[in-house]
Amino acid sequence: MEFLQATLLGVVEGLTEFLPVSSTGHLILLIDLIGFRGPPGKVFEIVIQLGAILAVCWVYRQRLVTAVFGVGHDPVARAFVRNILIAFAPAVVIGVAAHRFIKEVLFSPWVVSATLILGGVAILAIERLVRNRKASYLTSENFPLPLAFKIGLCQTVSMIPGVSRSGATIMGALLLGVDRRAATEFSFFLAIPTMTGATAYDLYKNWNSLDPGNIGLVLVGFVAAFFAAMLVIRTAIAFISRHGFMPFAWYRIAIGSIMLTILMIR
Numbered sequence: 001m002e003f004l005q006a007t008l009l010g011v012v013e014g015l016t017e018f019l020p021v022s023s024t025g026h027l028i029l030l031i032d033l034i035g036f037r038g039p040p041g042k043v044f045e046i047v048i049q050l051g052a053i054l055a056v057c058w059v060y061r062q063r064l065v066t067a068v069f070g071v072g073h074d075p076v077a078r079a080f081v082r083n084i085l086i087a088f089a090p091a092v093v094i095g096v097a098a099h100r101f102i103k104e105v106l107f108s109p110w111v112v113s114a115t116l117i118l119g120g121v122a123i124l125a126i127e128r129l130v131r132n133r134k135a136s137y138l139t140s141e142n143f144p145l146p147l148a149f150k151i152g153l154c155q156t157v158s159m160i161p162g163v164s165r166s167g168a169t170i171m172g173a174l175l176l177g178v179d180r181r182a183a184t185e186f187s188f189f190l191a192i193p194t195m196t197g198a199t200a201y202d203l204y205k206n207w208n209s210l211d212p213g214n215i216g217l218v219l220v221g222f223v224a225a226f227f228a229a230m231l232v233i234r235t236a237i238a239f240i241s242r243h244g245f246m247p248f249a250w251y252r253i254a255i256g257s258i259m260l261t262i263l264m265i266r
Contacts, residue, residue, distance in 0.1 A: 014228025020167025051225030115162030116256030
């Protein structure tokens with residue numbers, strides 16, 4: 001039963017990490033509902049995120065390799081890497097400063113349910129606001145430094161469970177004049193240092209909780225997250241290009257409302 005639960009949680013992590021619906025929020029709610037008892041210190045939830053990170057690196061491996069090896073001589077590659085690092089910087093500072101408060105106070109099904117609903121309403125409002133607006137920035141390589149930094153600030157809002165890292169990043173970018181496709185791709189790339197850094201920091205904080213006996217459980221979740229994330233990354237941009245973000249907004253509102261009802265009556 002534990003391995004089935006681990007597989008389910010891994011799939012949910014992979015499916016939700018790169019969509020504006022909050023993977024952390026879904027994991028908190030699902031773990032609470034099914035009574036999953038994995039390794040202490042939230043090690044399971046931390047490590048399976050690496051599966052989703054690896055999926056992004058694999059799907060965009062050619063672009064990432066080109067950027068890394070072109071930093072020294074290619075202005076486009078240099079601009080790409082620079083913008084990712086600039087956008088990542090706010091998460092480093094705020095994440096380290098607020099880590100304990102976030103983990104101890106905000107990781108609650110009540111907080112997640114409320115922020116899912118509020119985030120859904122925010123997406124509906126932003127979509128209507130930018131619907132007929134012409135984008136000023138079509139690729140992440142063309143982002144000026146202040147824009148990349150502002151998108152990074154938007155991402156930090158997602159440290160509140162239920163907000164969604166990709167949702168905060170994409171919606172913030174849209175408000176700042178970024179093209180829909182470019183905003184979505186940039187959120188994928190920004191996830192690599194952000195999630196890697198957060199995972200490394202969480203593992204450091206919970207190192208004493210690691211138990212070799214739980215490796216099998218963690219590996220199952222890791223692999224499930226990798227393949228589920230691969231599916232989402234390969235299909236998300238095409239879906240968003242056709243349907244926008246409205247379906248995710250209504251989904252958030254529905255899930256948040258259902259969870260609030262369950263929490264109030266149980």
